[in-house]
Amino acid sequence: MFSTLPLKIKFLTIVKSVVNIHEFQELMKDLYLEKDLKRGKERTMLKLMEEVGELAEAVLLEDEEKVSEEMSDIIAWVFSIANLYDINLSNAFKEKYNQVCPKCNESPCICNSI
Numbered sequence: 001m002f003s004t005l006p007l008k009i010k011f012l013t014i015v016k017s018v019v020n021i022h023e024f025q026e027l028m029k030d031l032y033l034e035k036d037l038k039r040g041k042e043r044t045m046l047k048l049m050e051e052v053g054e055l056a057e058a059v060l061l062e063d064e065e066k067v068s069e070e071m072s073d074i075i076a077w078v079f080s081i082a083n084l085y086d087i088n089l090s091n092a093f094k095e096k097y098n099q100v101c102p103k104c105n106e107s108p109c110i111c112n113s114i
C-alpha cells in the first residue's frame, strides 16, 4: 500500500510519522524513565537483546502475532536506551535518513547489498 503512494504524499506521511516518533519517545519517558535509570544502560541493552532473540524465534516460527508484539517491545526498548542517553531519536532519524539512503545518497537506494 505504502509503495503505491506518490512520492510527495509518501514523504509527508514519513514526516508525520517522525513527529509521532517524538511523541512516542516522550510517552516511553513518562512511563519508564525512572525504572530505566535504576536499571542502567547495560542492563537495558540486555533487555533489548532479549527481545531481539524473541523476535528471531517468532520469525522462525512464522508467528505473525508474536512478530508484531516483539517488534513493539524492541522499539520500546530502543526508546528507553535513547532516553538514557538523552538522544532525540526523531532528530537523529531525520539527520541520518534525510530523504535518501545515507550510504549511496539515492532514493530509492541503489547500494549493492540486499
Ligand SMILES: [Zn+2]
Residues within 6 Å of the ligand: 101, 102, 103, 104, 105, 106, 109, 110, 111
Ligand atoms: Zn543505498
